[in-house]
Amino acid sequence: MTQQGVRWTADQVLALAPDTASRTAGSRLGAAGPWSEAGSSDEGxxxxxxxxxGSRPYQTVVDLADAAGPAYRCSCPSRKFPCKHALGLLLLWAGGDGSVPRAEAPEWAEQWIGGRRGRADRQGRAETSGSPSGSSGSAGPEAARRRAERRAERVTAGATELEQRLADLLxxxxxxxxxxxxGLWEETAARMVDAQAQGLAARVRELGAIPGTGPGWPVRLLEECALLHLLDQGWLRRDRLPExxxxTxxxxxxxPASPEGPPLRDHWLVLAQYDTADTRLTTRRVWLYGPHTGRTALLLSYGAAGRAPELALPVGLSLDAELSVYPGAGQVRAALGTRFGPPAPTVLRPPGTTASGAAARYGEALCEDPWLDAVPVTLDRVVPVPDGDGWQLADADGDTALPITPAARSRPGLWRLVALSGGAPVTVFGECGHQGFTPLAAWPGQPGEVVPLC
Incomplete structure (x- = not known):
């Protein structure tokens, strides 16, 4: 990337921000005013x-050449990665106005860069050479099998109890x-946690949030109860289901599950990245598209409350890497494996479909996973248009449209999409589900860079 003399855009830099506050603070530091002795090297x-x-300036250095993604060091006390100073430095570098010239790295920066690259080289050699496992007996697998059986028994007991509670409710x-x-829902969720069925517990908590939430809440509650009942029955009769x-x-x-099957290597286009958070966990979702495999994949990473997940990939760049897919019918989740280079610029766009094609794709996916909220879809040649109190994406060459989800209507990304379109067709990537379409990234009608919408 930097070795080829190509700089990131401001949007790609800000996509690395761990939260909105860091993005705002980093943007303020993206000017030359507070910076001195800034420089960059051909090695990234x-x-x-x-x-x-304070009296002493903060020493900030970023290594962009690592195939595992950008690495940061700053002498400030912030616990966020990257901190606002690293974001500001990258924005200053991305501006390309000569504020960050090519230069020899100062000693403090060179020591950190050399040290971390040396450690990475040693680790790579160790992984290549391999090491003795220390034990090859069957005690480990046998113990794991017994633990899995005990957990399955607890989950079965929890699912049976939950079925009775749903019957009592109806x-x-x-x-x-x-x-x-x-309180009743929380007590039921706690019982599912005791049964080691975290997925059931989460759905029970979602049920508890529905009553009294406006007109039509009994219908929504009944729908979610039906889906939870279906999941219960699926577990209790799992031995009769296709693998x-x-x-799923x-x-x-x-x-828990582990990725399986041979890894898929491709030049994965980073389509979108966004975070969702609750009081205990921050979840980062990164969508990728592989032009050679034709697959769209989802990477998930997590951070404890108050801390951003470590994985950060700039939207719009291409990553030469291997992915391993998780098991399950129609599943798109994958794990990021070996990376063969840093993210690089690309003009690639994913192939698109129509609004009706997106709805059909979601319907097909529900046959494989009835509990699926949405599927990744790229819409080609659509125009954002007002629809009463909301918005929709209408086919420029047809007569079908998809409503934009209520949650997406309140985000700044919607207005960025409207401005990008200006009434002309655009290509939009997002998630299509039962509530409509959530735009996550867009490309203008003419060749141009991707615009993040989340």
Whole structure:
């Protein structure tokens, strides 16, 4: 990337930000004012001194040449990665106005760059040479098998209890759900946690949030109860299911799984990256598209409350890497394996479909995974148009349209999409589900760079 003399765009830099506050603060530091002794190397390193509130400037250095993704070091006390100073330095470098010239790295930057690259080389050699496993007995696999059987028994007991509670709820009438309060749902969710069925617990908590949430809540509650009942029955009768669907049920219930099958190598286009958070966990979703494999894949990474996940891939770049796919019918989740180089610029776009084609694709996916909220879809030649109190994406060459989800209407990305279109057709990548379409990235009608919308 940097070795080829190609700099990132500001959007690609800001896609690395761990949260909105860091993105805003980093943007303020993307000017030359607070920086001194900034420089970059042909080997993909950027460094600089940023004046802060103290007497000594912060020493900031970023290594962009690592195939595992950008690495950062800053002498500031922030626990975020990257911190606002690293983001500001990359924005200054991305501007390409001569504020970050080619230069020899100062000693403090060179020591850190050389040290981490040396460690990476030693680790790579160790992985290549291999090491003795220390034990080849069957005690480990046998113990794991017994643990899996005990957990399956606990999950079965939890699913059986949950079936009885759902039956009691329907027998008493859905109106009683509003009167009983959230405590009953939380107690049921706790029982599912005790049964080691985290997936069931999460769905029970979602049920508890529905009563009293506006007109039509009993219908929504009944729909979610039906899906939860279907998942329960799928687990209790998993031995009768096709292997792919059985794997999906195990995943939805909350049992851990590992990627399987041969790794898929491709030049993966980074389509979108966004975070969702609750009080305990931040989940980062990264969507990739492989032009040679024709697959769209989802990478998930997690960070404890208050900390951003480590995985960060700039939107719009191409990553030469291997992915391993998780088991399950119609599953798109994958694990990132070996990377063969840093992310690089690309003019690639994923192939698109129509609004009706996207809806059909979601319907087909539901046959394999009835609990699926949405599928990744690229819409080709669509125009964002107002639709009463909302918005929709209408086919420029047809008479079909998809509504934009209520959650997406309140995000700045919608207005960025409208401005990018200007009434002309655009290509949009996003998630298509039962609530509509959530735009995540877009390309203009004429050749141009991707515009993140999340």
């Amino acid at each position: 390193a950027v460094w600089g001194l940023c004046k802060g509130s 027998r008493g009438g859905l109106a009683a759900a509003e009167q009983s309060g959230y 792919g669907l059985a794997a 049920v195990r995943s939805r219930v909350g049992l």
